[in-house]
Amino acid sequence: MDLVTAYTGQDVALVLIMLLMLALILGFIAGSSLILIWAERKVAARIQNRVGPMMTGPRKFAEFSMWTGGLLQTAADAIKLLVKELIIPSKTDAIPFIAAPVLIVTVCVTAYIVIPFGPAFSVSDLNIGVVHVVAISSLTVLSIVMAGWSSNSKYSLLGGLRSAAQMLSYEIPLIFALLGPILLAGGLSMQKMVLAQREYGCWFLLPSLLGFLIYYVASIAEVNRPPFDIPEAESELVAGYVSEYSGMMFAMFFLAEFANMFLVCSVAATVFLGGWLVPFMPVPDNPTPVYILLGILTFFLKTSFLVFIMMWIRWTFPRVRPDHLMNLGWKYLFPLSLLNLLICAGIAVLKDVYKLNGWGISLASLGALAMVMLLLQVVRIPRPDTFLEKA
């Protein structure tokens, strides 16, 4: 158990509780994915003027409103996938083929352990929190490469290649966008991130608005969701790297996709939107049970809002072309994330030197943002449609 204690800096006695929490996290991932997949289908239906799943689950809900019907749809899907035949095609590289879905779920669960769901309510508040999430998530691409290669199919291979290129290049703006808040908070721990936002008196959304937007776009690309879902584009690559997976192995990829979506959104909510800080409510130094419950509720509301926006984007925008994707990542998001780092450094200095309160910091960050907009007007960076003509 020394490894765990060394890693966390906590007592051995807490390890059992942590294991229990880990089991809770597993249950939470499964449960939240059930709801998220149902919600995704309902959101998609609403956007496309359809009704969505209706017939599965308690009829009472469907009678109440058609937007609450089909609650057990994902459960039905899961049970069906569980009893389906598992096909391992004869020409696959069997060990990586089976290991890939296991790895992607493992990685996802491991990354969840630092997410602060509420005050003093995370499996383990590592003092390298943000780096832990980013580092562990970077292994997701490995699982996708393994799946793509070992399937021994053209579509899977191309999907794996595209996904590897995409995830490697979008990891960089993602990390650099997170560097701004890290600089402001002066630490990497997730709980410290939230407490720093209390200390500043405003969410880090304002000082690093640019960073938030970059993080959000990059995280959509990181979890391979539309409009950046070229690794699994149906119209050209069948189903990308999951083309050859059936039954439960596919279900694990599916689960990991939604769990990853919730993960990136909860990191965004923690780092940029104040995590469990309840808006317009003074934070007690020793959180009361009422505050803890309110905090957990707030955290889930913020995260769900971000998840909803991600679904909204998915069903609204068409897919981008691979070279456009690379252009966006390297030529726009990366330099802008460096600019964001500069702004955040400036605001951190302002806070230290002039002892600004929340309003002062908000004003300063809005001023910085206005200056950035002005700068972009003066410099006139080429717009994305100029390389449309070139191509």
Added chain:
Amino acid sequence: MDLIKKIPAYVERIPNGGILMTGLDWVLNNAKASSMWYMLFGLACCAIELMATGASRYDFDRLGMIFRATPRQTDLMIVAGTLTLKMAPRVKLLYEQMPDPKYVIAMGGCTMHGGPFYHDSYSVLKGVDKIIPVDIHVAGCPPRPEALMNGCIALQDLIRGEKVGRKRDRPGLRHIDPATNLPLLVRPDTGLIRPNQIIMPDQLRVLS
């Protein structure tokens, strides 16, 4: 091994013992029936109606049906359109790539007996059940989305009647009348197949 195969039957014979198996049956069958993911492929004009059924006015998603582009993740193959002889091996390959349990809906006249190409076409397969077992035939040229949806509901009823561990009753391959060389697809009550009519497998009768 024989004993293991007989276990469901024994359990059902015990008074109240049937609850166990019927409960399991109910859960599994309802799960299978309410998430039939269909394969994204169309062969001819019936595919247009298939797309219309998936779109917002009719909405397959109400039944929990979504399309998957790869056969490895599908449960249901909707053969929508004229199946030519050249395409037939591909369709058979796709069917074989699907994992069990798998179901087939033959949509439209062409897939039942060649449809308009029945009499004088050298290149059309006269009935898709010559190569793959079909669970539900949906008549029509092409069938309206309501008919296709009704066919899917009929398939759901078929799935709900399955038993765990028992082999599914599948309609066999096509019977051909040796005298006229015609496929024998006749409803028992009227003797005719009307457009947009759903035909359950047990309603097919071989005429001699």
Added chain:
Amino acid sequence: MTESVFFYLLSGLVLSSAWSVVRNENLFHAGLSLILCFVGVAGIYMNLDAPFLGAMQVLIYAGAIAVLLLFGFMLTHDLMKARHERNQHLAGILIPVLMALLLVGTILNAQWHASSGQPVNFGVASLARRYMQQDLVAFEMVALLLLASLMGAVVIARKEEGSRE
């Protein structure tokens, strides 16, 4: 006690996966073993109370460099044949033996101080202070080196584009 058990487990993992990297006939499997090796090294870092270093090892080596390596494998034509055409057994044996001699010599000659004090809390902050204050010049030199290699890559990429037109 448990610390050393973990150390031996992780060392076993690192050594066996490293052996697999060298000896595996399948290049893709060798690449995967390399990643396993990197992850094992990260585990050793974490066992030694350096979680930041471990996370960075996972992020940079396992998550980025090794995946780029696999990416290269996937783009290589006739990957499986390339392995058998080489005939560099002599160099392949000589270099590791020399390396091993060097390492063993260093280890035997070094003076190992066993400190009785508590281990310092080796956090990110102390690392940052070290980089930004004490070793600033070396840090900047490394940055300059990276910049130079980046520019070199740009020059090479540019040339290819010009020659195609």
